[in-house]
Amino acid sequence: MNNNGNQSEEPLSQYIEDNFLEVLEYLHSFQKTSSWYNEVDVTRIESEVNSIWYNAVIFKQEITDKRVSEIYEIYKNKKNKTAWFIFDHKQPEKLNNQLFSYGFKPIAKMAGMAIDLNLLSKDWTPPKDMSIRKAVTEADFEEWYNLALNSYPMSRPTAELFLEAAKQNVNSSSPKMAAYLIQYSGHSVGIAEAYFGEHHVGLYSIATLQQVRKKGIGTAATMFLLMEAYHRGYRIAVLQATEKGIHLYERIGFQKHCNLSILMSTAYKNK
Missing domain, CATH: 3.40.630.30 (Gcn5-related N-acetyltransferase (GNAT))
Known part of the structure; x- marks a missing residue:
């Protein structure tokens, strides 16, 4: 574990997101059925397993409406559940509205906390x-x-x-x-x-x-x-x-x- 003094330079919201992405990647490193795509603006997971933790989109930065549409098209015709994870310190409110227009609905809202x-x-x-x-x-x-x-x-x-x-x-x-x-x-x-x-x-x-x-x-x-x-x-x-x-x-x-x-x-x- 690398515990250096530079951690305080990042906001705690970034620590919360980093750990969430890190644990997801670690979990899927043991799954032969999972495909992990670490792209510049999003992290994507694809799998034949019908669970939102196996088919997911996690936003890492603000992206354009066109890019959201491109990602949506990748998953649109897949038979399995797909969840989109959105940290509010990264995404504008209009992203939610765009996903609502595609037929998405919120299924959970979690508070990111640190100590x-x-x-x-x-x-x-x-x-x-x-x-x-x-x-x-x-x-x-x-x-x-x-x-x-x-x-x-x-x-x-x-x-x-x-x-x-x-x-x-x-x-x-x-x-x-x-x-x-x-x-x-x-x-x-x-x-x-x-x-x-x-x-x-x-x-x-x-x-x-x-x-x-x-x-x-x-x-x-x-x-x-x-x-x-x-x-x-x-x-x-x-x-x-x-x-x-x-x-x-x-x-x-x-x-x-x-x-x-x-x-x-x-x-x-x-x-």
Whole structure:
């Protein structure tokens, strides 16, 4: 992990976008069915797998209406779901309007958030009866997969995408990606995943089963991952939060720096 003093020269919104793109590229590096196109203005993913995480367009800079139309034509006749990911610090409002005219609709809006790990309270301890551990065995990964489908909820192709990347790191002392099982009173009740990037750590898929929510377990799992990142030498952690999760992360110390909108054609139905 390269933790140099020049990080502060970039806005935190750029860190959030960089980590998002980095983790997507890493996830797809293990997928033989995926094609990754890193173009000047957009990053594109194409695959035969019918999931928005396998067929996607991520905007990296403002582009012309003509260019949007060109990209739209590439995906228009494909049978699989395709999502367009738009960070609001890069794209004008007219881009959304253009996609709406093509029959797209918003399916999610996430808050891009970041935290300076140097500001964390280092004397934090987890709540009683709560723990979190890395998934390392096949039984662990099967349990993580089932919890992902029931706690997040996550589609099967998406769960498989994250799980395969975690499995590739199981024997590493400093994994790039790790899957975690959240345990409460001796039972696995949730999941989390962390991507340890070149400069920043990204937290993903933090979720618990409905029956154990509002007990501080999600907050404790987040703190555990942040402390692990801090001890590995990271200074900045980032994540994308749903509207319900924003206040939880703000209480920990995260601050919102941008929005990530996900749009998909109304011809598709996404889980």
